Amino acid sequence: MNRIVKFYHEMGSPPSFYRITQHWLMPMLLLALGLTAYGLIEGLFFAPKDYQQGDSYRIIFVHVPAAWMSMFIYAIIGICGIITFVWRMKVAEAVMMASVPIGALFTAVTLLTGMLWGKPMWGTYWDWDARMTSQLILLFLYIGVAGMYAAYEEDPRKAARLAALVAIIGLVNLPIIRYSVYWWTSIHQTSSITLTGGSEGIHSWDMLRPLLVMALATKFYYIYSMLTRAHTYLLKTEAKKQWVAQAVSKKSGAKP
């Protein structure tokens, strides 16, 4: 237990966070690339055709993991927002702001791939349906958090606290997205997989396996990209600190 508490405290300090997590980058990237290649190859070329949707269902292998990530990352942003707002923890600020562009990108991918799936299945690229509209609102929330930070960038601590406030308020949108297909009449199908109910929509393991692999790949990719961006955030906001000079010199191989 002591080791876990010690690790938690170490991760709260920017120099320790930077030092510990820089060793995670390469394994995370390699896992993400390897699993993405495996998931896409299996999903696109070896998974069986769907009896109703034919080959068009293969969009699921990018659409669903991206949709899960868009919500997962916002939840992380919200939690880090609360930590930032209440305890003013610098590492939480870094993780929060590092996650924003990645989450926005996954949300945009969800919307675009959803449109590309919608056209052949529903006959339209877009409908102001509850699921699609709430997902679009999520994209606006990401833009709002980034915009709020950018507006006060000269004072990063204040900017992070205001961005955290927007992020916390936006958390209310997550259950709306999740349950929109149950609460309102929707052309969007219900969840393919749920944590409590297992696989509701996909019954073939040959279809489910590449989907789960892609879900795992996007998680590893997020950790890689988030850590890279969080490192950049910490280097930038702590530029005057001694540890930054040492870290930068170490990176270039010269003595500080």
Add this chain to the structure above:
Amino acid sequence: MMELFDMGKYDFFVWGSIGVFVVALVLDLSTAKSSQKQVIKQIKAKIRRKQ
């Protein structure tokens, strides 16, 4: 070989989606790395000026 890439009448939609996903990840990867390089460059310049 081409049969493998054939998605019936859904070619545009399936390959378009894969393209969107791959382009997004490449874009994210390159912006993350380039902004880090830029910040490191600025910090190095500051250190040099101090010395």
